[in-house]
Amino acid sequence: MDGAHAAWHGAVSIEEQNGTMTALADDTFSEADFTTASTEDGWMLRLDGAWITQQISAVDGKLRALELPSQGNAIIEIGDVSGLDTAGAWLIHRTELALLARDVAVECRTAAPAYARLLTTVRANDAHCPEPPEPTNAFVAMTERVGKATVDAAVEARDLINFLGHSVIVLGDSIVRPGRIRFTSLVHHIEQAGLNALPIVGLISFLIGIVLAFQGAEQLTKFGAEIFTVNIVAQGVLREMGVLLTAIILAGRSGSAFTAQIGTMKVREEVDAMRTIGLDPMQILVLPRLWALVICLPLLTFYANLMGLLGGAIMATVVLDMTFFQFVRQLSGAVTLWTFWIGLIKAPVFGFIIGLVGCYEGMRVSGSAESVGRMTTRAVVEAIFLVIVLDAMFSILFAILGV
Amino acid sequence: MSVTPEFDPTAVIRIRDLRTQFGANVIHDGLDLDVARGEVMGIVGGSGTGKSVLLRTILGLNAPAAGQIEIFDQEVTGATDEERRAVQRRVGVLFQDGALFSSLTVAQNIEVPLAEHTSLSPELRSEIADVKINLVGLPLDAANKYPSELSGGMRKRAGLARALALDPEILFLDEPTAGLDPIGAARFDELIGELRDALGLTVVMITHDLDSLNAICDRIAVLLDKRIRVGTMQNLMADDHPWLQDYFHGPRARAAMAAPNQAEQG
Ligand SMILES: Nc1ncnc2c1ncn2[C@@H]1O[C@H](COP(=O)(O)OP(=O)(O)OP(=O)(O)O)[C@@H](O)[C@H]1O
Ligand SMILES: [Mg+2]
Numbered sequence: 001m002d003g004a005h006a007a008w009h010g011a012v013s014i015e016e017q018n019g020t021m022t023a024l025a026d027d028t029f030s031e032a033d034f035t036t037a038s039t040e041d042g043w044m045l046r047l048d049g050a051w052i053t054q055q056i057s058a059v060d061g062k063l064r065a066l067e068l069p070s071q072g073n074a075i076i077e078i079g080d081v082s083g084l085d086t087a088g089a090w091l092i093h094r095t096e097l098a099l100l101a102r103d104v105a106v107e108c109r110t111a112a113p114a115y116a117r118l119l120t121t122v123r124a125n126d127a128h129c130p131e132p133p134e135p136t137n138a139f140v141a142m143t144e145r146v147g148k149a150t151v152d153a154a155v156e157a158r159d160l161i162n163f164l165g166h167s168v169i170v171l172g173d174s175i176v177r178p179g180r181i182r183f184t185s186l187v188h189h190i191e192q193a194g195l196n197a198l199p200i201v202g203l204i205s206f207l208i209g210i211v212l213a214f215q216g217a218e219q220l221t222k223f224g225a226e227i228f229t230v231n232i233v234a235q236g237v238l239r240e241m242g243v244l245l246t247a248i249i250l251a252g253r254s255g256s257a258f259t260a261q262i263g264t265m266k267v268r269e270e271v272d273a274m275r276t277i278g279l280d281p282m283q284i285l286v287l288p289r290l291w292a293l294v295i296c297l298p299l300l301t302f303y304a305n306l307m308g309l310l311g312g313a314i315m316a317t318v319v320l321d322m323t324f325f326q327f328v329r330q331l332s333g334a335v336t337l338w339t340f341w342i343g344l345i346k347a348p349v350f351g352f353i354i355g356l357v358g359c360y361e362g363m364r365v366s367g368s369a370e371s372v373g374r375m376t377t378r379a380v381v382e383a384i385f386l387v388i389v390l391d392a393m394f395s396i397l398f399a400i401l402g403v
Numbered sequence: 404m405s406v407t408p409e410f411d412p413t414a415v416i417r418i419r420d421l422r423t424q425f426g427a428n429v430i431h432d433g434l435d436l437d438v439a440r441g442e443v444m445g446i447v448g449g450s451g452t453g454k455s456v457l458l459r460t461i462l463g464l465n466a467p468a469a470g471q472i473e474i475f476d477q478e479v480t481g482a483t484d485e486e487r488r489a490v491q492r493r494v495g496v497l498f499q500d501g502a503l504f505s506s507l508t509v510a511q512n513i514e515v516p517l518a519e520h521t522s523l524s525p526e527l528r529s530e531i532a533d534v535k536i537n538l539v540g541l542p543l544d545a546a547n548k549y550p551s552e553l554s555g556g557m558r559k560r561a562g563l564a565r566a567l568a569l570d571p572e573i574l575f576l577d578e579p580t581a582g583l584d585p586i587g588a589a590r591f592d593e594l595i596g597e598l599r600d601a602l603g604l605t606v607v608m609i610t611h612d613l614d615s616l617n618a619i620c621d622r623i624a625v626l627l628d629k630r631i632r633v634g635t636m637q638n639l640m641a642d643d644h645p646w647l648q649d650y651f652h653g654p655r656a657r658a659a660m661a662a663p664n665q666a667e668q669g
Binding site for chain 2: 052053054056057060061085086087090091094114117118121122124125126127128129130132133366367368369370371
C-alpha cells in the first residue's frame with residue numbers, strides 16, 4: 001500500500017513540474033507541434049504542445065513528411081511537451097525508429113520520469129500486427145464466392161438430410177414411447193406457434209378469400225359464368241392457398257423463433273451444458289418444437305380454410321348479388337371431400353419441414369451472436385423454399401394419383 | 404441532498420445519496436462515493452450486491468431512482484448529448500464480458516472510438532491499435548481475428564485495449580483479471596499502475612482478485628448493506644463488520660497478503 005501511495009505522489013510531483021495533470025480536458029491543451037534545428041550535438045527535434053490523442057492529427061502527417069537526417073546524431077527534446085499519452089509516445093517512437101533505420105543515433109530527452117516511463121512502455125510494445133488479408137481481384141473473388149456457395153449448399157443439403165434422419169428417428173421413437181415427449185414444453189410451443197398465430201392466420205386467409213372472389217368474379221362475369229367464382233374460391237383456398245399461406249406465416253413466425261431460441265442457447269453454451277449433464281438436445285429442444293408444428297399446422301390450416309371461404313362468401317354476396325345460401329349450395333357441388341383432404345394432408349408435412357429447418361439452423365449457430373441473426377434469416381428463406389418445392393411435388397403426386 | 408462531511412472538491416467522480424432499484428428490488432440506498440483524480444479505487448462486494456449495476460449507473464446506462472452522480476463536475480443524469488459525448492471521450496470502459504463488437508475484428512474494435520472521437524488518419528489509427536494490442540499482451544495475430552475466434556481471456560484483453568484506445572482519464576473495469584492467467588493478471592496490474600503514473604489515470608475497478616486489490620488499489624470501496632464503505636486495505640481489515648472480517652481474513656486473503664507487495668515497483 002505504501003508503495004502505491006508513493007507512486008501516486010510521484011504523479012503529483014509531475015503535475016507540479018509541468019502544471020498539466022490537473023485538468024486534462026481537451027480544450028485546455030494546445031495542439032501538438034514541433035520544430036527542427038541543427039545544434040552542435042546533432043540534429044534536434046524539439047516537441048511542444050500536447051502530444052495526446054486528441055491533438056496529434058496534424059502533427060502525424062507533418063512527421064511522416066519530415067526530412068530526416070541521414071547521418072550523425074539526433075536528439076528528440078520532449079521537455080516542453082505539456083501532455084503525453086500512448087498515442088503521442090507512439091509518434092515519438094515511430095520517429096525514433098525511422099531515425100534508427102537510417103543509422104542515426106537517437107537520444108530522447110525528458111525531465112519527467114512519467115514521460116520516460118511511458119516511452120519505455122511504448123518502446124517495449126511496438127511490434128507490428130500482421131496486415132489484414134488483401135481483398136483479392138473482384139473477378140477471382142466472385143468466382144471463389146460462387147464456388148464456395150455451391151460447395152456450402154451441397155454440404156448444407158447433406159447435413160440437413162442427416163438432421164432429417166436423426167429427427168425422424170427421434171420422432172418415431174416418441175410415437176412408440178410418447179412418455180419421451182416433454183409435455184410442458186410441447187404445450188408451451190403449441191401455444192406460441194398455434195394459438196398465438198390465430199389472429200394473423202385468420203386475417204390473412206380471410207383477405208385472400210376476398211381477393212380470390214373479387215378477381216374470379218371480375219373475369220368470369222365476362223363469360224356470364226360468375227357462379228363459378230365459388231369454385232375458384234373453394235378449389236383455390238382448400239387445395240392450395242389455405243395451407244400454403246399458413247405454412248409461410250408459420251415459417252416466418254415460428255421457424256425463425258426456433259432458430260433464434262436454439263441459436264442463442266448455443267452461443268451461451270447452454271446446449272453444451274445440456275449435453276454434459278446427459279440431456280439430449282434433440283429430445284429437449286427439437287422434439288417438442290417439431291411436434292408442436294406437426295400438430296398446429298393442420299389445425300391452423302383448417303381454421304385458415306374456414307376463414308378463406310368466409311371471406312370468399314362475403315365478397316361473392318357483395319359483388320355478385322348472390323345469397324349466402326346460393327354460395328353454400330354451389331360450394332357443395334364444387335368440392336369433394338378430397339379437395340379438403342388434399343390441402344390438409346400436406347399440412348403436417350409442411351409443419352415438420354418448417355420445424356426441422358428452424359431447429360437445424362439453430363443448432364448450426366456457432367460462436368457469435370451475429371450468426372444467430374444470419375441463421376434466422378436462412379431458416380425462414382429455406383423453410384419457405386422447401387415448403388413450395390414440396391407443394392409442387394405434392395401437386396405432381398396428386399395429378400398422378402388422379403385426385 | 405445530504406452533503407457528506409468529507410466533501411472532496413478534487414473528486415472526478417462524485418456520487419451522493421444514490422438509490423437504484425429494479426421494481427421493488429432496491430440495490431443501492433443512500434450510497435455516497437468520491438473518487439479522487441489519479442487514484443485506483445477497487446470496488447468489492449459479494450456476488451449480486453450491485454457492483455456492475457453501480458458501474459452502469461455511473462456511466463449513465465441505468466437511470467438511478469434518486470441521487471446525484473457527477474463525472475468531471477458534469478451531472479450524468481440529465482446531461483445533453485453534447486455534454487455526454489465530452490464525458491465519453493474521457494472515459495474508457497471494460498465490461499464484464501468484454502462486450503466487443505462481434506462483426507468487427509479486434510483491430511477494428513480498437514479503432515472504433517478513435518474513428519468516432521478523433522480526426523486521426525487511418526494509418527495512425529491502425530498503428531495506435533497495434534500499440535494497444537501489444538500493450539495488453541495479446542498475440543499479434545489476434546489483430547485480424549473476430550471476437551468469436553478468441554478465448555475468454557483474450558476477449559477481455561481486447562476489451563481492455565478498446566477501453567484504452569483514447570487514453571482515457573478514467574478507466575472503468577468490471578472484473579478485469581477474472582479469466583486471465585496469473586501471469587497475465589499480474590502483468591495487467593503492472594500495466595494499470597504504469598498508465599496511472601504516466602497519464603494521471605483514475606481507475607475504478609470491480610474485482611474479486613485480492614492480489615489486484617493488494618497490488619494496485621489505493622483505496623477500496625466495499626458494497627455492504629446497499630451502501631459503500633471506503634477505506635484503505637488496512638482500515639478495512641481492522642473493521643469488525645462480519646463480511647469484511649471473512650473477506651480479508653479468509654485463507655485466500657492471507658495468501659494474497661503474504662505475497663510480496665507488487666506496488667513497490669511503482
Ligand atoms: N436489468 C436488471 N433487471 C432486474 N434486476 C437486475 C438487473 N440487473 C441486475 N439486477 C439485479 O441487481 C443485483 C445486482 O446485480 P449486479 O450484476 O450488479 O451484481 P454484481 O455485484 O456485479 O455481481 P457479480 O459479482 O456476480 O458480477 C442482482 O440482484 C441482480 O439480480
Ligand atoms: Mg458483476
